[in-house]
Amino acid sequence: MWVKDVHLTMPPKRKLKIVPTRKKAATGIRPEDLAQVTSRKGLVQLLRSKHVDVKRAARALHYEQELRQLQVELVKLQRDVQITGRRMIIIFEGRDAAGKGGAIRRFVEHLNPRSLRNVALPKPTETEKGQWYFQRYVPHLPNPGEIAFFDRSWYNRAVVEPVNHFCTKKQYQTFMQQVPEFEHMLYEDNIELIKFWFSISKEEQDRRFRARKNNPLKQWKISPVDDKAQEYWDLYTKYKEEMFSKTHTSYAPWVIIKANSKIRARLEGIRHVLNISSYAGKEKATVNLHPDPNTIIRFHRHTATID
DSSP: OEETTEEOOOOTTSOOOOOOOTTHHHHTOOHHHHHTOOSHHHHHHHHHHTTOOHHHHHHHHHHHHHHHHHHHHHHHHHHHHHHHTOEEEEEEEESTTSSHHHHHHHHHTTSOGGGEEEEOOOSOOHHHHTSOGGGGTGGGSOOTTEEEEEESOGGGGTTHHHHTTOSOHHHHHHHHHHHHHHHHHHHHTTEEEEEEEEEOOHHHHHHHHHHHHHOGGGGGGOOHHHHHHTTTHHHHHHHHHHHHHHHOOSSSOEEEEEOSSHHHHHHHHHHHHHHHOOOTTGGGOSSOOSOOTTTEEEOOTTOOOOO
16 A cells, blocks of 8 residues: 555554654654554554654654564574674774764664673773784674674774874884784684775765754764864875775775665665674575665775765
């Protein structure tokens, strides 16, 4: 059944199951309102009575449904990792406000916290500054049966640090020489490594920065580094491209996610991990596991990125 070009599906002869979206508070729709809905027509009438855009609501419902199905597969993947003792690292890199943290939250939302690591390190201490650069990251590598999610990683030294003069030129050059060797050691030790770069446009980054400043619940996301992100846009681009050129390898390739749409970036990021990973029960998946090539692509030298 189509309502103004929006396809709202429901199981036959069953009460319509409404999954509230994360935007429900803004619509004014209460749980008790949703509990009264038993048909597609009733749903449309409820949405219109609350001045909700039907097409937008349908997209949100579809997103929540698909996200849940993908998260079910993630639970199956994690279970396989636990049983077989595999070790997996997923790195989330990208410009400030690219949506890395939000994507990680969707990845881990329903996973067993005892078998994952969510790594978001603060700036190094004075002691850590005198150590081998990779030393502070080694303790956070996954143990057998674990998946480690890095919200930024050792690649801080590839882009953020040189742009903001947090490291010397020699330290940067040493890192660029050592990182392929470090990742090859991880590969040789059978650690599965996935590297994401979340790519956004300059205009979208500016819009998100302004939204953060106007939202009292997101004030904690604003930092001095963010304030310089727009000013240093071209310099970030230079170091980002150098990073891709020197650290994209067959055993640790870069995967670029076009993240101007947070929703698509989250779904396709999860889909990519599931697509390239083996796990028990994968053949029974009820959701598409093939990522959209218009949103997620493996880096190559002629890749067209939006940032």
